[in-house]
Amino acid sequence: MQHWITLPIMLPLCTGVALIFMARAHLDAKRAVSLISALLSIPVTAVLLIQAGAGEYQVYAVGNWQPPYGIALVLDRFAAMMLMMTSILGLLALLYGIRSDDKGGRNYHALFHFQLMGLQGAFLTGDLFNLFVFFEITLISSYGLLMHGAGPERTRASLHYVILNLAGSALFLIGVGTLYGVLGTLNLADLAIRISEVAPEDAPLVLAAGLILLVVFGLKAAMLPLYFWLPNAYSSASPSVASLFAIMTKLGIYSILRVHGLLFGPEAGVLENAISTWLWPIALLTMIFGAIGVLGARTLKRVVSYLVIVSVGTVLAIVATDDLATWSGGLYYLIHSTFITAALFLLADIISNQRGQAKDYLKPAQPLRQPRLLGSIFFIAAVSVAGLPPLSGFISKASILQASAGSSFAPALWLILLAAGLITLVSMSRAGSTIFWSHSDDSNEGTRRADKTKLGVALLLLLVSPLMTVYGEALLSYCQATAEQLRDTSGYIDAVMPIRLSEEL
Amino acid sequence: MELLYATVVAILAGSGLYLILRARSFPVVMGLLMFSYAVNLFLVAMGRLHTGKPAIIAEGAQYTDPLPQALVLTAIVIGFAMISFITVLALRARSELGNDHVDARSDEDQQP
Structure with missing residues (x-):
């Protein structure tokens, strides 16, 4: 059981390598290997989730080189939560991909598993340079x-x-290099210790490195002004890939929470909370620009892409509040937004397949083959993503609003969060009415009914939302515990580095 | 030596950055290449610049920090792979999009 924590990385790694050697094998063989591995990763991460749920940190020293000398893998509630999300989303996206996307090239399955490996590794690692590698x-x-x-x-x-x-990536290396040059270590816990006792003349240099890293993670997370690549990339990717990418932006958010939360957290001495003052206005502007993008988008996939940006802005704004109660609602929102945007990407693809030449452009086209079925699915998705009751979007927003009531940052957060919700609602209803109700002609020849598996996968992803409502209380209390653990940076440091080197010397 | 080293890194990074901001894909690839050189040199310098020091811990002697060298080795390998990929991608974009502008306009933009 001691080595179990390496499994989320080792399993996709071995599968990926095997699949490269199978590049010329029959597609069904590759699919089987790929699916079995994706299925196995669910129990693997579930075990880790249960272990982490107890609240203990689990530290694994790779090659038994104790931190800070070797690379450490650290598992806490937040990491376990992200791992679980990755494996569920990975499995469902793969199931969708198997129905069509994987015919386009030989190495789809291998790449898919390396992608999962990189994600899982980045969530587990406790070393800054190792984070770069993943x-x-x-x-x-x-x-x-x-x-x-x-x-x-x-x-x-x-x-x-x-x-x-x-x-x-080049900026990432500059940030890592600067931190190493000033502080002489790369282990996150060790970095946090040394930052807490950094000399005042070195503090600006450390802050500069921290801000460079914020730019890098912000680029991944697609925060303003670094999000312009996202709508193009996500809306042109194949649907299964786009839905897997829904968790890629969350990797950026995870890294900001992990690295900046730890290095510039409550224990950082002179640099305490130095990052969140920057993050707060950027996050709010990201939400506003994302919402404007949602209004202006001309295709359904672009609408969904801008919804991803709105969700990133929301989570980042909550991260910047440094308020424990708001954080737990924010983590719940993070889970909700990942699954709902992933489901929307798949749904957009299913819809666009039934509209002939018009694809997912928001203009009158031929009627859909299955308007009632797809319409009701789209309706549920829209209700959830806009944050209307009774689905998980409402619960997450309600808990964020409730937790932040009365605090100094509440007016700005409330105004923008609710306005973004309203804009989402308006654009989703506009998109829905254009797609389902306005037709250019009456024939829907040349289109086929949706593939049952594809529809099933999209429904399963969408089902996460009502499930999150039903088990809302349990999930919220897990998120609460996660937020508490995230705020308790000294707990993380003590777990990774039981003997603080600086005290020893 | 520090001044010379810093100047080299600055010139590489500066010209790399300038090239990255160009509109055609070949200068951009060259710019990324130069920028990654600058970053690699910068990483080596973060272990402090020494001459004539042993590379491993020897008795009594001051030794050079081996970690940045390990880091830079990793960074070079990753950077090499990335540059090869972007070169192929730029060539492919040239043939598929019909020109070598980084933000080549395609006909699909004209669709309402």
């Missing part, structure tokens, strides 16, 4: 997946995405 693994496979199936639109979006992320 980021790169995620990025390299995401380049491949984004290009998957080809087409000029994808090539163009990929070129932007790759150039931006290469520049981002």
Whole structure:
């Protein structure tokens, strides 16, 4: 059981390597291997979730090199929650991909598993440079997946995405290098200790490195002004890839919470909360610009892409409040928004397949083959994403609003959160009425009924929302515990570094 | 030596940045390449610059910090892979989109 924590990384790694060797094998064989691995990752992460749920930190020293010398894997509630989300989303996206997307190229399945490996590794690692390496693994496979199936639109979006992320990786290295140059360590817990006792003349340098890292993570998370790549990339990617990418922005948010929460958290001495003063206005502006984008989008996939940006802004704003009660609602919102946007990407693809030439452009076109079925699914999704009762969107927003009531930041947060919800509602109803009610002609020839598996997967993803409502109390209390653990940075530091080196010397 | 080193890094980073901001894909790729060189040199410098020091812990002697060298090795390998990928991607974009502008306009933009 001691090595169980490495399984979320090892399982997709081994599967990915095996699938590369199987590149020329029959597609069904690859599908079988790929699916079995994705299925196995659910119990693997479930065990970790149960272990982490007890509230203990689990630290694994790779190669038994004790922190801060070796690379440490650290599991806490937040990491376990993200791992679980990744494996569920990975499995469902893969199921969807198997119905069509994986025919476009030989290495779809291998890339998919390397992508999962990068994500899971980034959620587990406790070392800044190792985080960089897992980021790169995620990025390299995401380049491949984004290009998957080809087409000029994808090539163009990929070129932007790759150039931006290469520049981002270079910045990441500058940030890491600066931190190492000043503090002489890369282990997150050790970094946090040394920042808490950093000399005042070095503090601006550390802050600069922290802000560079914020730019890098912000690029991944798609916060203002670094989100312009996202609508193009996500709306041109193949549907299964787009829905998996729904968790990629959350990786950026996770890294901000983990790295900045730890390094510039309550224990950071002179640099205490130095980042959140920057994050707060940026996050609110991200929400506003995301909402404007939702209003202006001309295709359904773009609407969903801008909804991703709105959700990123919301989570970041909550992170910046540094308020424990608001955080637990924010974490609940993070789970909700990931699954609902992933489901919407799949739904947009199913809808666009039934509209012939018009695809998912929001203009009158031929009527859909299954208007009632798809219409009701779309309605449920819209209710959930706009935050209307009774689905999880409402619960998350209600708990955020309730928790933040009376605090100094409440007016701005309330105003923008509610306005963004209203705009989402308006654009979703506009999109829905255009797609389902206004037709250019009456024939719907040449379209086929939706594939049952695809529809099932989209429904399953959507089902997360009502499930999150039914088990709302249990989930919210888990999120509450997660938020408490995240705020307790000294607990993390003590778990990773039982003997503080600086005290020893 | 520090001044010379810092100047080299600054020139590489500056010209890399300038090239990244160009509109055509070849200069952008070159810019990314130069920028990654600058970053790699910067990483090496973060272990402090020494000459004539042993690379491993020797008795009594001051030794060079091996960690930045390990980091830079990883960064070089990753950077090399990334640059090869972007080169191929830029070539593909050139052939598929018909020009080498980074934000090549395609006909689909004209659709309402």
